[in-house]
Amino acid sequence: MPLAINKRCEVRDQRVNGLHVRASTTDPKVFYTLVRPNGARRRIKTGPYPVVSHADARRRALEIARDVELASSIRRPGPQRHRP
Secondary structure (H helix, E strand, O other): OOOOOEEEEEEEEEOOOOOEEEEEOOOOOOOEEEOOOOHOOEEEEEEEOOOOOOHHHHHHHHHHHHHHHHHHHHHOOOOOOOOO
């Protein structure tokens, strides 16, 4: 698929949720992982292609998603317990 001049294109990975690659006519291809810590969208740069392979980007995206989910679950306040 040819890119229009000065346009950016994002392609999402079909296997790993949140992983996508951005490509443009002027910039190199870069992998990003989209996560939602505490409901806010955050795009984390996974690395440039071909320095980071597609397989490595998938692996890293899963690690990032796991780390964000674990950090969110630790920060979530549990039910308040009242002491008599």
